[in-house]
Amino acid sequence: MRSRRGTVAALAAMTLALTACAGNAEEPETEEPAAGEEEPADETADFPEGSTMAELAEAGSITIGTKFDQPLFGLVGPDGVPQGFDVEIAKIIAAELGIEEDGIEWVETISANRESFIETGQVDVVVATYTINDDRKERISFAGPYYEAGQSILTLTENEDIEGPDDLAGKKVCTVSGSTPEKNLLENYPEAEVVPFGTYAECIDPLRNGQVDAVSTDNVILAGFAADNDDLEVRGEPFTQEPYGIGLAKDDTDFRMWINDVLEAAYEDGRWTDAWEATAGSVLPTPEPPAVDRY
Amino acid sequence: MDVIVDNLPTYLQGFASTLRLTLYSGALALAAGLLLAALRVSPLRPLRAFSAVYVEVLRNTPLTLVFFGLVFVAPRFGLITPLGFWTAVICLAAYTSAFVAEAVRSGINSVGIGQAEAARAIGLTFGQTLGEVVLPQAVRSVIPPLINVFIALAKNTSVAAGFAVVELMATGRRLGTANAADGLWVLAGVAIFYLLITIPLGVIAGTVERKVAFSR
Numbered sequence: 001m002r003s004r005r006g007t008v009a010a011l012a013a014m015t016l017a018l019t020a021c022a023g024n025a026e027e028p029e030t031e032e033p034a035a036g037e038e039e040p041a042d043e044t045a046d047f048p049e050g051s052t053m054a055e056l057a058e059a060g061s062i063t064i065g066t067k068f069d070q071p072l073f074g075l076v077g078p079d080g081v082p083q084g085f086d087v088e089i090a091k092i093i094a095a096e097l098g099i100e101e102d103g104i105e106w107v108e109t110i111s112a113n114r115e116s117f118i119e120t121g122q123v124d125v126v127v128a129t130y131t132i133n134d135d136r137k138e139r140i141s142f143a144g145p146y147y148e149a150g151q152s153i154l155t156l157t158e159n160e161d162i163e164g165p166d167d168l169a170g171k172k173v174c175t176v177s178g179s180t181p182e183k184n185l186l187e188n189y190p191e192a193e194v195v196p197f198g199t200y201a202e203c204i205d206p207l208r209n210g211q212v213d214a215v216s217t218d219n220v221i222l223a224g225f226a227a228d229n230d231d232l233e234v235r236g237e238p239f240t241q242e243p244y245g246i247g248l249a250k251d252d253t254d255f256r257m258w259i260n261d262v263l264e265a266a267y268e269d270g271r272w273t274d275a276w277e278a279t280a281g282s283v284l285p286t287p288e289p290p291a292v293d294r295y
Numbered sequence: 296m297d298v299i300v301d302n303l304p305t306y307l308q309g310f311a312s313t314l315r316l317t318l319y320s321g322a323l324a325l326a327a328g329l330l331l332a333a334l335r336v337s338p339l340r341p342l343r344a345f346s347a348v349y350v351e352v353l354r355n356t357p358l359t360l361v362f363f364g365l366v367f368v369a370p371r372f373g374l375i376t377p378l379g380f381w382t383a384v385i386c387l388a389a390y391t392s393a394f395v396a397e398a399v400r401s402g403i404n405s406v407g408i409g410q411a412e413a414a415r416a417i418g419l420t421f422g423q424t425l426g427e428v429v430l431p432q433a434v435r436s437v438i439p440p441l442i443n444v445f446i447a448l449a450k451n452t453s454v455a456a457g458f459a460v461v462e463l464m465a466t467g468r469r470l471g472t473a474n475a476a477d478g479l480w481v482l483a484g485v486a487i488f489y490l491l492i493t494i495p496l497g498v499i500a501g502t503v504e505r506k507v508a509f510s511r
Contacts (some may be wrong), residue, residue, distance in 0.1 A: 135476060
């Protein structure tokens with residue numbers, strides 16, 4: 001299915017380039033164009049010349065930054081190909097550009113290097129459990145959100161002291177150096193002792209060994225660890241809102257709006273839900289897709 | 296630029312942590328390195344072998360792996376160290392001592408063999424020969440390479456940022472998250488504080504070198 005859609009999209013792109021006429025009706029999967037797509041469809045005409053979309057479609061390849069160590073969202077298996085919800089979202093975007101899965105180059109982006117990878121052009125887009133916030137918007141732009149997560153707490157099943165963020169006072173809490181969860185903990189729970197590591201996976205061993213009392217980050221990340229390990233448990237309701245967006249070069253508004261259109265189309269025709277159920281949906285309930293923010 | 300001034304207290308905390316890491320692990324590495332160098336030239340073969348193996352293993356292992364070994368691998372064998380500062384000091388000292396040992400050994404070797412032979416001939420023990428005759432002469436040629444090792448150590452402390460120590464680098468990452476728009480300036484601030492450690496070290500090296508200079 002996916003490859004057929006990719007071919008159709010590629011053909012559509014070529015036809016459009018030749019005839020310069022708009023034609024969203026050629027998309028077989030989309031019953032009706034998504035709401036936001038209607039007005040700009042004529043002027044943007046799918047891939048206007050010189051746009052990022054046209055360049056990527058032309059090249060037939062795209063470089064996508066994602067997490068390589070995030071169960072359910074972006075996790076590299078033994079075959080070296082990342083899998084997860086972020087990866088599926090990225091594939092939907094690539095497919096809309098007419099890029100086959102072979103044409104996607106996956107680059108590992110960790111929390112600390114995502115902005116600079118986008119700024120220096122080492123990646124075209126970043127889909128990596130990437131929280132939209134105003135500080136980051138000063139360096140890059142965000143399409144989406146395509147999912148809304150929230151910070152939560154992971155601890156050992158046998159731990160009875162920690163039921164919510166207020167119980168973290170005086171406890172050692174592992175998180176990633178330079179991440180948003182670290183910032184939240186420092187600002188809102190200054191009583192907690194933050195123990196920063198390089199990746200969340202590195203927090204798990206110290207948690208088991210009793211060197212830290214809890215791990216704190218977005219609930220979806222923690223759910224991945226809890227799903228794989230019977231001795232770990234996510235505690236309490238999420239205490240922040242973390243809208244996950246797709247990072248791209250600052251002020252590339254055409255590309256951002258186009259990705260927003262793609263996301264809305266994917267909400268509409270069920271591709272978003274399919275992607276969720278095939279990945280994170282195995283552990284977490286299927287949520288309503290969040291409204292994209294066309295700032 | 297403002298971001299550095301506004302966050303000066305935070306920077307200073309990170310700087311203090313980096314400075315402490317450098318001083319503690321530097322002192323430990325110097326002591327351990329001297330001992331290793333002494334073992335390396337000792338008359339007992341097993342001691343020489345131990346020192347050689349230690350130096351080669353630590354010198355040829357990436358520092359990050361040394362940290363991994365103590366932080367993630369050792370607990371699996373029941374050795375659980377308290378996370379943070381002291382674990383980092385142990386890793387940095389263990390790693391740097393190998394380089395100190397090599398620098399000191401080269402200094403010892405630069406002292407003519409006749410000196411040691413003469414010392415033994417007049418009845419000095421091995422310890423006396425090393426302590427009273429060879430090392431005082433070796434120190435002069437060892438200071439510059441040793442300062443090099445300590446400058447490298449000051450910069451190597453940044454590896455601890457990934458292992459539960461909030462030093463300059465980790466502080467820089469935190470500030471980078473809080474001030475994403477000024478990311479470059481935040482990093483420039485981090486670099487300046489490293490220079491505050493490494494440039495004086497270089498100046499000291501130059502001064503000491505001139506002070507102890509002698510002509511053979």
